[in-house]
Amino acid sequence: MLDTASQNTPLIQMMDIDKQFGGVHAVQGVSVDLYPGEVVGVLGHNGAGKSCLMRMLSGAMTLSGGQINVNGTTVEFKSPQDAKKYGIETIYQTLALANHLDAAANLFLGRELKTRFGNLDEARMYAETKEALRQLNPNFKNLKDPVSKLSGGQRQVIAIARAIYFQAKVLVMDEPTAALGPSETAMVADLTIRLKNEGIGIFLISHDMHDVFDLCDRVIVMNKGRNVGAFAIGDVNKDDILSLIIKGTLPDDWTPRGQAA
Amino acid sequence: MAANDGKSKLSFLPSGSTLHKISALLTLLLLILAFSFTSPAFLTVNNGLTVLLQTSVIGLLAIGMTMVIITGGIDLSVGSVLALAGVVAGLVIKAGVPVIPAMALGIMAGAACGFVNGLVITKMRITPFVATLGMMMIARGIALQLTGAAPISRLGEAFGTLGNGTFFRVVEMQDNGFPKVIFAGVPYPAVLLIIVAIIGAFLLQKRQIGRHIFSVGSNEEAARLSGVNVDRTKIWAYTASGALAGLSGMVLMSRLVTVQPNEGVMYELDAIAASVIGGASLMGGVGSISGSMIGSFIIGVLRNGLNMAGTSAFIQQIIIGIVVIGAVYIDQFRNKK
Ligand SMILES: Nc1ncnc2c1ncn2[C@@H]1O[C@H](COP(=O)(O)OP(=O)(O)OP(=O)(O)O)[C@@H](O)[C@H]1O
Numbered sequence A: 001m002l003d004t005a006s007q008n009t010p011l012i013q014m015m016d017i018d019k020q021f022g023g024v025h026a027v028q029g030v031s032v033d034l035y036p037g038e039v040v041g042v043l044g045h046n047g048a049g050k051s052c053l054m055r056m057l058s059g060a061m062t063l064s065g066g067q068i069n070v071n072g073t074t075v076e077f078k079s080p081q082d083a084k085k086y087g088i089e090t091i092y093q094t095l096a097l098a099n100h101l102d103a104a105a106n107l108f109l110g111r112e113l114k115t116r117f118g119n120l121d122e123a124r125m126y127a128e129t130k131e132a133l134r135q136l137n138p139n140f141k142n143l144k145d146p147v148s149k150l151s152g153g154q155r156q157v158i159a160i161a162r163a164i165y166f167q168a169k170v171l172v173m174d175e176p177t178a179a180l181g182p183s184e185t186a187m188v189a190d191l192t193i194r195l196k197n198e199g200i201g202i203f204l205i206s207h208d209m210h211d212v213f214d215l216c217d218r219v220i221v222m223n224k225g226r227n228v229g230a231f232a233i234g235d236v237n238k239d240d241i242l243s244l245i246i247k248g249t250l251p252d253d254w255t256p257r258g259q260a261a
Numbered sequence B: 001m002a003a004n005d006g007k008s009k010l011s012f013l014p015s016g017s018t019l020h021k022i023s024a025l026l027t028l029l030l031l032i033l034a035f036s037f038t039s040p041a042f043l044t045v046n047n048g049l050t051v052l053l054q055t056s057v058i059g060l061l062a063i064g065m066t067m068v069i070i071t072g073g074i075d076l077s078v079g080s081v082l083a084l085a086g087v088v089a090g091l092v093i094k095a096g097v098p099v100i101p102a103m104a105l106g107i108m109a110g111a112a113c114g115f116v117n118g119l120v121i122t123k124m125r126i127t128p129f130v131a132t133l134g135m136m137m138i139a140r141g142i143a144l145q146l147t148g149a150a151p152i153s154r155l156g157e158a159f160g161t162l163g164n165g166t167f168f169r170v171v172e173m174q175d176n177g178f179p180k181v182i183f184a185g186v187p188y189p190a191v192l193l194i195i196v197a198i199i200g201a202f203l204l205q206k207r208q209i210g211r212h213i214f215s216v217g218s219n220e221e222a223a224r225l226s227g228v229n230v231d232r233t234k235i236w237a238y239t240a241s242g243a244l245a246g247l248s249g250m251v252l253m254s255r256l257v258t259v260q261p262n263e264g265v266m267y268e269l270d271a272i273a274a275s276v277i278g279g280a281s282l283m284g285g286v287g288s289i290s291g292s293m294i295g296s297f298i299i300g301v302l303r304n305g306l307n308m309a310g311t312s313a314f315i316q317q318i319i320i321g322i323v324v325i326g327a328v329y330i331d332q333f334r335n336k337k
């Protein structure tokens, strides 16, 4: 999967991205790229514009300005389907689950499996869902309950399972472990590493510094809609990142820290 | 977990509404029981067939209404669309078109009204309440304008077949030379209702479009992010509702063997009531065809039974109103939990 060509062309190039809502400038001139087999952390304070930036990559939001390239070709996503066609799967911060439907219906929503007569293939969707969820949470029960009856963590597991089920090439994870317990969080961390080793490119939004330092190869930090820093994870430590997140600048005495961190 | 797998097959999508459906069914049975005591003629085969016939128009409307309600919308235009579809069929028959293609045109006129509803709602971003309220006035206006508010009669015997024909009618010649009706026969409209209800339930439960209808009403944004074409799904639901309004227009006008441009006033309210009594939630995401059929029959049985018991039309209104509020009360109670 990791041939040299794909190593050299970024999977994703987001260039000079802008997003405005009326007067609110949610994202301003942000550029970031992503290579196969790497995890790029997108960090920033609440309301910094992380989700907006990623939603534009997912096709959930249109760009006000800028350009997105996938494997070197410029794309224009009009809908989430368009992004999915390029193998971009997203775990949304809001989870994006239909509460009245059960786990299988949500996992396959918009991409239902059908029998040869074109009917919904409930049995197959159920079996696949069971298997997909088992990998993330072996104790997952009540598969047939509407997801409104599930816990926040179980719902998040469904959202994660959905994103990885369809063989993503690019995975956008917007605070994927916010509602998870420690063992599920560890499982998502393992999963992230496994996917990365398979050559998938991952954008990870997280407020958890442990996750960031354990999983990310690079980070970008956003502050008030701007990109205020992009670093290899070895060049910064936790204090540097916190300073960027909070003040938007590095500590005054900063020099690249090499592999020291 | 293995024990879970078997039993849950039965109660798939609207699992929360199963309870509601059972209580609605019990209500229906109680009503039938009560009316059997108040009027001896109520619980007879022939009266049962009459109820079937009377309920078929509301039932057909309720099938489309339920789909729309599950998307989180409402269709106030069906009563008027029913009339307009009838007028279209009547006029083209007068122009020399045979009955069957004429009725097909009527149904298509209904579907076209529904399609316009869907476009106005999705492309112009007008709320369903306002969009279909507008269509309610527009369709009624067109129906009255085209006919000068006068009924269209003398449409020929064939036009009356759909509404008045029956299967398995048994008539016996008596010794005195007069025919005696042994079994009034199953009315065509009742058979039509059953067929359409089965198709509707099949579409909602077994096909992708049904799944998408539920998802749009459950969480429109989630549906969109998951790749569901929300606009197309809504347009589909309103078009189906319009087409079914057209079909029920054919049934009703055929039964009267006359096209009445002012028929069907307030039928949308009966259809909404039937859906809601049957457990559909106006918040979207919940509802079923079987529930709405039970709801339609509750209304049909109430009307018929109260009629037989000699209750005035005004009292009937009051009672049905109370039933609707009671059903919604139960609905809210359920949603709170
Ligand atoms: N649909 C919208 N309409 C208007 N403003 C929006 C919309 N979505 C986001 N915003 C605004 O854009 C800004 C960035 O929001 P965004 O959700 O990207 O923040 P975030 O970095 O993901 O924050 P958090 O860490 O809290 O998730 C905020 O000021 C928000 O109010």
Ligand SMILES: [Mg+2]
Residues within 6 Å of the ligand: A050, A051, A052, A093, A174
């Ligand atoms: Mg966010």
